Amino acid sequence: MLNYIKAELWKVSRRPVFYILLAVLAASTALFTAMCSSGGFSYLAEAVSTTMVTGFLAAPLLVQLVDGGGAEALKNELSFGLGRGTVYWGKLSAALILGAGVCLMLVGGSLLYGWLLLPRGGEEAGKALNLVGFCLIGALPVWCGLFAMCHTLALLVRSTAAWVAGYYLTFFIGQPILVFLAMLLFNVYEATEAFSLITAILMPYSLLMPSVLEDWLTSQYQLWCWGVGLGWLAAAAGVGMLLFTRRDVR
Secondary structure (H helix, E strand, O other), rough: HHHHHHHHHHHHHOOHHHHHHHHHHHHHHHHHHHHHHOOOHHHHHHHHHHOOOOHHHHHHHHHHHHHOOOOHHHHHHHHOOOOOHHHHHHHHHHHHHHHHHHHHHHHHHOOOOOHHHOOOOOOOHHHHHHHHHHHHHHHHHHHHHOOOOOOOHHHHOOOHHHHHHHHHHHHHHHHHHHHHHHHHHHHOOOOHHHHHHHHHHOOHHHOEEEEEEHHOOOOOHHHHHHHHHHHHHHHHHHHHHHHHHHHHOO
């Protein structure tokens, strides 16, 4: 399995589109860092803590770097004798490692720049770093769940454009409609704790939004993130593995 993951990451490193995407993300991060540097390191770190939702937006792009080898490559891997479980979990692990590496480079680079070149302000800097760490810990399982879903879609849907468009449309349009229907069904029209939890389950990316973070900077928020994120991971990986084992790879 470890050798397979290494091979997948090596293939990604040989694809020019990986460096194009990396350059775009790095340029966007540099622009964001420059725009948020006027208030010092604490202000920059607090601004970084509000960017966790970008992991939701970038998930399909990073997963496709691993899963975008084409049906012929997948057929060759299976013909070579690799088990479908090895292929599924190996590619998912490679995508997660790739995402973690990109996150470390972008977030770490921005914070390192601020720490070295911007005024830190003593105690405020420590509080800001704690906030970033808190947000990253909460975002990690949510990102893993979203990556698992993208990975499953990439393996099962032949058209890349179809599954990527479906991913964004489902989360931006389909799931808000489900939340609205839940409001009507349960006759709930205010932000109660139970309804907020239902919203988080149906729309996990809502846990990565700054407005939610302001209200849930508590251990309960972390519990929601880990419960919802790991729930999506288990559901997406379970369904994906089941369907992938039955899929006829041509």
